[in-house]
Amino acid sequence: MPKVKVLPHPKYCLDGTAFDVQAGTTVLDALLEHGIELEHACEKSCACSTCHLYIREGFDSLSEISDQEDDFLEKAWGLEPDSRLSCQSVIGDEDLVIEIPKYTLNQVGEKE
């Protein structure tokens, strides 16, 4: 069973956390099941970028990025090469290390 490690984040999990997950679930569902209430403004329909995460380890074990995910990812705050939309990323057999970005586009928008 793959293990998911979440790096510390000031809003979602101060000390970080780690848990086992069933392969075949999405990264977002795994986080929500473990009490990390990551934003998911479009209700997991690949139509926003609020569920954006960095996959620091295990990136290649996730399901492939669709064209639609790619389009919305480009709108994410702080895009990096290991960025994914968590609601579209299905967990494979490898352990993952996840970092939650500092902001989402929604939060950045609120400040302006």
Ligand code: FES
């Ligand atoms: S929740 Fe909107 S794309 Fe994931």
